[in-house]
Amino acid sequence: MTPGDDAMRATLRGRHFEAVVIGGSAGGVDALVALLPAIPAGFRLPVLCILHVPGGRESRLAELFDERLPVPVREAVDKEEIAPGTVYFAGSGYHLSVERDRTFSLSCEPPVHFARPAIDVLMESSADAYGPGLAAILLTGANHDGADGMAYIRARGGFTVVQDPGDAQVPTMPVSAINRCKPNLILPLARIHALLPMLEMNEP
Amino acid sequence: MLIEAVYLKYNYDFRDYTGASQKRRVLAALRAMECETISALQARVMHDPAAFSQLLQFLTIPVTEMFRDPDYYLAIRRLVVPFLKTYPSLNVWVAGCSTGEEVFSLAIVLHEEGLLERTQMYATDINADSLEAARRGVMPLEKMRVYTENYQKAGGTRAFSDYYTAAYGGALFDRALIENVTFADHSLATDSVFAETHFISCRNVMIYFNRRLQNRVLGLFHDSLCHRGFLGLGSKESIDFSTYAQRFEPLAKRERIFRKVAS
Numbered sequence: 117m118t119p120g121d122d123a124m125r126a127t128l129r130g131r132h133f134e135a136v137v138i139g140g141s142a143g144g145v146d147a148l149v150a151l152l153p154a155i156p157a158g159f160r161l162p163v164l165c166i167l168h169v170p171g172g173r174e175s176r177l178a179e180l181f182d183e184r185l186p187v188p189v190r191e192a193v194d195k196e197e198i199a200p201g202t203v204y205f206a207g208s209g210y211h212l213s214v215e216r217d218r219t220f221s222l223s224c225e226p227p228v229h230f231a232r233p234a235i236d237v238l239m240e241s242s243a244d245a246y247g248p249g250l251a252a253i254l255l256t257g258a259n260h261d262g263a264d265g266m267a268y269i270r271a272r273g274g275f276t277v278v279q280d281p282g283d284a285q286v287p288t289m290p291v292s293a294i295n296r297c298k299p300n301l302i303l304p305l306a307r308i309h310a311l312l313p314m315l316e317m318n319e320p
Numbered sequence: 321m322l323i324e325a326v327y328l329k330y331n332y333d334f335r336d337y338t339g340a341s342q343k344r345r346v347l348a349a350l351r352a353m354e355c356e357t358i359s360a361l362q363a364r365v366m367h368d369p370a371a372f373s374q375l376l377q378f379l380t381i382p383v384t385e386m387f388r389d390p391d392y393y394l395a396i397r398r399l400v401v402p403f404l405k406t407y408p409s410l411n412v413w414v415a416g417c418s419t420g421e422e423v424f425s426l427a428i429v430l431h432e433e434g435l436l437e438r439t440q441m442y443a444t445d446i447n448a449d450s451l452e453a454a455r456r457g458v459m460p461l462e463k464m465r466v467y468t469e470n471y472q473k474a475g476g477t478r479a480f481s482d483y484y485t486a487a488y489g490g491a492l493f494d495r496a497l498i499e500n501v502t503f504a505d506h507s508l509a510t511d512s513v514f515a516e517t518h519f520i521s522c523r524n525v526m527i528y529f530n531r532r533l534q535n536r537v538l539g540l541f542h543d544s545l546c547h548r549g550f551l552g553l554g555s556k557e558s559i560d561f562s563t564y565a566q567r568f569e570p571l572a573k574r575e576r577i578f579r580k581v582a583s
Contacts (some may be wrong), residue, residue: 138525195530196561226383237344
């Protein structure tokens with residue numbers, strides 16, 4: 117059984133978020149197509165999205181979603197300040213990190229779990245920057261990227277949501293994260309869809 | 321802090337490197353060098369230059385490949401080479417050359433365009449081990465398949481295997497390619513300009529620097545480049561946020577090739 121809206125609100129009580137990070141791999145584009153339209157116009161939080169895209173190819177995800185969402189969608193640029201209410205995508209071929217001054221930085225370090233950009237890299241650096249103010253969502257995928265990142269976010273007091281493996285196109289990544297950390301919530305995509313707009317509602 | 325201590329003792333300046341990536345590299349060094357804490361690592365590095373040299377391999381990022389982003393090299397061939405051909409002699413600076421992959425890639429392009437013989441290339445880095453590897457010119461053999469594909473996409477006109485000899489699991493590149501290359505220890509953080517150059521290639525180096533250091537480096541490049549000289553950056557690097565944004569104009573926007581604006 118999955119929690120209703122009131123139960124989810126109760127879980128979020130007392131929390132004040134400053135950013136959302138969403139990671140996904142195999143099946144992730146479909147999951148984001150289902151999930152991101154939950155973001156309402158005027159959404160306050162920056163949303164940092166990272167999907168594994170086959171190497172060498174330019175990611176067109178920002179363009180794809182910019183037409184569909186009521187908030188600005190952009191590819192994250194090196195040294196750029198993270199703006200509120202904007203959806204960012206990690207580009208291909210470079211790791212994406214968040215600095216403590218809440219700017220983006222890119223790097224060419226070796227792939228993590230064969231992935232560059234790696235979800236762990238973005239999640240761990242975001243946890244350092246936002247601490248308990250970070251909400252993280254891990255979606256479908258065929259590898260183990262994101263498990264360390266989610267555990268690290270949890271350890272820094274952040275809020276973690278993993279897609280229900282039974283609901284995921286490829287369950288490996290959610291299962292790996294669930295085994296590695298005890299997420300705050302395990303939800304099917306439809307419930308994450310309902311949760312997403314709630315993340316900005318609680319004031320400090 | 322470790323980075324401050326490294327600067328004071330060894331005069332390697334990582335103080336204006338960005339934090340998240342540097343933190344990951346220090347943590348990787350901690351694991352590899354089997355230190356419990358950063359202060360333990362610091363104590364060891366301060367008393368043992370060999371340990372410092374080991375740490376340096378983590379603090380710098382020797383990750384590169386030949387003909388990375390083939391479009392960049394294609395743009396050099398098509399858009400920069402015609403200008404370079406008008407000079408009787410050329411100075412080319414590969415800043416942050418790491419283990420030499422980009423030096424050899426550029427040398428191959430210049431060779432195929434008939435420019436290599438009149439080019440003096442400066443390949444600089446702060447990591448002596450990387451420079452030594454670059455001088456040796458031996459690349460892992462298993463990378464040759466990807467490098468060959470990159471080379472072809474970059475407009476290569478020969479068989480890529482003409483440039484190297486395979487032996488003992490390595491690909492030994494032709495020495496003639498680096499006959500006119502000076503490999504030198506040079507820090508973009510602390511050292512100054514050393515030559516007038518026509519083309520500077522500095523790819524995926526400045527992403528590790530904060531804005532202050534990026535500005536310093538772009539200043540160095542601006543000072544070094546000749547009138548209307550060329551600057552090539554990494555595929556996701558921008559000069560938009562720097563104080564030098566107006567001092568360069570894009571020649572190939574997507575490929576990140578810029579030209580010094582006449583002042």
